[in-house]
Amino acid sequence: MSSRRGQRGAAKVVRQQLARERRRRRTIWVSVTAVAVVLIAGLIGWGVWSSQKSDEFTAPKNTAEGGTGVVVGSGPVTVDIYEDFLCPVCKQFQDTSGATVDQLISEGRIRAVYHPVAYLNRFSTTEYSTRSSAASGCAADEGKFAEYAKALYQRQPPEGSAGLTDDELIDIGAGVGLNRDDFGSCVRDNTFKPWTEHVTDTASRNNVTGTPTVIIDGQQVTDRSPDGIRAAVEAAGK
Amino acid sequence: MTVTAPSTRVVHWPAVRPWLGTAARLGLAAVWLLAGASKVDDLAASGRAVNAYQVLPYDVATVVGAALPFVELALGVLLLLGLATRLTAGISAALLVVFITGIASAWARGLAIDCGCFGSGGQLAEGQAPSYLPEILRDLGFLVMAGFLLIWPRTPVSVDGWLTGEPVVEDEDE
Structure with missing residues (x-):
């Protein structure tokens, strides 16, 4: 009797050990699976992103x-302006200080470098930031960037909307005197989309984290009013 | 009454706790799924949001920014299923600690950025004040949920429970 009970006891211990071993192995496999899922997800993200970015681009004429x-312009002081055509504060900057910038250009005081970055793609349903920037590249290629940019701001779509269609972007170009056919095919073919990516990438690499950003001779300007811009140009010109 | 009140709480805790765990698990899953989904459609922007913290070199920041939304989605799915809950909760807690550290360091360095936790991100527009404290408190709340699951990973309606084939019992702490 006592030996049978002992056997039963031993069998129970063995069963428990086997069960424990099964549980242990299951935990290991489940953990390995979970870690693999997380790692693979990260690699997928890296892969998707690498395939999205293009390394080669053609810059429009009239670029830095x-x-x-x-x-x-070709003045001695360089004014870098980082803008996104969807950004409301950029339109505001253009409305309040655009004339001052134009005047400084025509006075031969400054050389303005416009960086039309595509930071706000997630605030339109059609990547309006990228499309408008690429279209402005088409305008720059024909020497009409400034005129086109102003016209874009006049018709700036609200954030969260679909933005302007390609047809509307082309109409605006024709409105500032661009050849409808040439400009139209440049916009439709996404000719300068890789350039927009390059502009955007370089801007973020240089720690430009928001729009508008105005940098005068390497110094970021916090007061973007007409007076602030003039004062900063004066200071840089000395 | 004063004697029975604590004792009823003791009686109820084992019954309530597994379901609290399920709530924490599903809540944390929702957090990760929302966070990942809000970033996944613009990976370049996600990279810029990471870069705005000015902690990592730009090229590393863009890779982290691209990988992060997918990792968040994966953690969300794992928690939703309840697969490897303790491990997933551990990874979640570690990530949240990294996020909280990042936000605190941005605050300490006087940066004016959006945390980019649920999309957007990057530098704030003029006149917009950063909301570091609410962001940190929110992440601490998520950390509590992850901590709960780290301590009590077995919850009802989970793949873990189904694999083990046992009801949620008291001594699941192996």
Whole structure:
């Protein structure tokens, strides 16, 4: 009797050990699976992103060295303006200080470099930031960036909307005197979309984290009013 | 009354706790799924949001920014299923600690950025004040949920429970 009870007891211990072993192995496999899922997800993200970015681009004419911005004017002081055509504060800057910038350009005081970055793609349903920037590249190629940019701001769509259609972007170009056919095919073919990516990428690499950002001779300007811009140009010109 | 009140709480805790765990698990799953989904459609922007913290070199920040939304989605799915809950809760807690540290360091360095936790991100527009404290408190709340699951990972309606084939019992702490 006692030996049978002992056997039963031993069998129970063995069963428990086997069960424990099964549980242990199951935990290991479940953990390995979970870690693999997380790692693979991360790798997928990396892969998707790598396939999205294009390394080669053609810069439009009239752009600065390296093609990171459109140059207007040839004054001694360089004013870098980072803008997104969807950004309301950028329109505000254009409305309040755009005339001052234009005047400084025509006085030969400054060389403006416009960087039309696509930071706000998630605030339109059609990547309006990228499309409008690429279209402005088409305008820059024909030497009409400044006129086109102003016209874009006049018709700035609200954040969260679909933005302007390609047809509307082309109409605006024709409105500032661009050849409808050439400009139209440049916009439709996404000719300068890789350039927009390059402009955007370079801007973030240089720690430009928001729009509008105005940098005068390497110094970021916090007061973007007409007086602030003039004062900063004066200071940089000395 | 004063004697029975604490004792009823003791009686109820084992019954309530597993379901609290399920709530924490599903809540945390929702957090990760929302956070991942809000970033996944613009990976470049996600990279810029990471870069705005000015902690990592730009090229590393863009890779982290691209991988992060997918990792968040994966954690969300794992928690939703209740697969490897303790491990997933551990990874979640570690990530949340990294996020909280990042936000605190941005605050300490006087940066004016959006945390980019649920989309957007990057530098704030003029006149917009950063909301670091609410962001940190919110993440601490998520951390509590992850901590609960780290301590009591077995919850009803989970793949873990189905694999083990046992009801949620008291001594699941192996």
